[in-house]
Amino acid sequence: MSLSVNQLEEARRALDAPLYADVAGDIDVSFEFFPPKNEKMAATLWDSVATLAPLGPRFVSVTYGAGGSTRERTHATVARIARETGIPAAAHLTCVEATKAEIDAVAHEYWAAGVRHIVALRGDSPQAGQAYAAHPGGYENAADLVAGLKRLHPFDISVACYPECHPDSADATADLDNLKRKMDAGATRAISQFFFSPDTFFRYRDAVAAAGIDAEIVPGIMPVSNFAAVVRMSKMCGTEVPTWMERLFAGLDDLPEARQLVAATLTAELCRKLYAGGVKQFHFYTLNRAELSYAICHLLGVRAKAREVKVAA
Template sequence: MTFTLNQLEEARRALDTPLFADLAGDASISFEFFPPKTEKMEETLWSAIQTLAPLGPRFVSVTYGAGGSTRERTHATVARIVRETGIPAAAHLTCVDASRAEIDEIAREYWAAGVRHIVALRGDPPREGEAFTAHPEGYANAADLVAGLKRIAPFDISVAAYPECHPDKKDLVADLDALRAKKDAGAARAITQFFFSPEAFFRYRDQVAAAGIDIEIVPGILPVSNVAQTRRFAAMCNAAIPAWMDRLFEGLDDHPAARQLVAATLAAELCRRLYAGGVRHFHFYTLNRAELSFAICHLLGVRAGAAIKEIAA
């Protein structure tokens, strides 16, 4: 990648001083949650939101299950965030197993509920191992969905990006063409799938720029505390897991607190290296748990700031 002089100076400081010493606190952050399935999971989710809200996230997003399996829970969670907190909320929408008319109606309901930000995704097939097939009356892909949403209302739209190439794309050129189509349709930013090497992000960011695609690229950060679970996630999105990660988590199955410390250290170091390369917005896949993301944000110099309305228990 090409460094500016300021970035070179920042990289030198990252080597010469403690990694997280005296950061400017100029990073912005956002968080992803998934809709709760049970009352207990809902308590966990709202506890996480209450913990992370004082950090002043740029937005929080709520995922959407394959085939609309969490449609109602996603809508309820996003609507509650809008209603009861001061945090901008983004709802995920996918193309899977739904007609254009159905998706358009959901989008109109979001707009009426005060939701102004959509994360527009093609979506994964509802059954693992199957290839994606567009609904005969639905949106064909994410770019098509973005264009449809823009016809309904002036949503702020985020889309997905894949530093290590989308598993369904034959090569990087096809993958970049898909990103270009989403940007041209009206997407404002792309949030990457998780990755574990800063070089993977920087290489991709340079490739996007070289292709002339002018869109904000936000790194998606997954703090790992369960390597087996992460391997399952990674297999679905073509993310490489380095061998050293397995070794670092060896022997920690019965030591959850130590596992958390290792997970926070790894993710924080990744964020610090991205920061040294000029990244100033980080999107955290929280898995509805606040502690790891909160610790990493703290290390990055992000502190509780603007007042947030009280969140109902």
């Protein structure tokens, strides 16, 4: 990792002073949600949106199920966030099981609803364990999707990147080549897959720069509220789960409040080390819960910019 003099000074401060006492709050945050499946989940989601909105995120994103399985719910959630909170809302779009015409129609709907930011993803096969295959008449991959979206409207487009290499990439070089194609097609920034070691991100950031990619690389942060679930997700996306993390969560299965405290501590430490290395943008995978992300943002110096944001139940 290459650090400037200012970053070295910040690193020393992180070691010498109370870790969070003097963090300036000079960061940008964004949050990811998924569309709710029922009324109870909807209530949790909108409570979380209302809690996090005063932190002034530069955008919030809403995921999109394989094959468009959540298409209507994603659209409704994105439109409501944009309408009721004023926060820029980003809608996920994937290439899975849809023709170009079908995806273009969804993109036009978003534009008409005032959505200007798309998170463009290849997506994964809807059949677990099966290799991804492009849909006949569909977009081939994320780079193709980005180019197609740019032909439709001047969207702000985020794409995914993988500090530990996408499972379908032959190697790290091929993975970086794919990222470069996405950026060259018109993407604005890349949001990373979650990871658990700051060095993983720093090494990747250096590799991205060495590959001639100068776009913004935003670390994706996953607060670990359910260790077993994160282990499952990590196996699917190739993220390494450190053995020390398993030890720290051992024995907490039936102690949710203690588990929350441990999760907040570990994730805040990761973010603090990233901040010491010059990272000023963070994207939180909230899993539709606000508490952990809010606490970590607070430790990083982010404060509410408005007293209250009302989101109707």
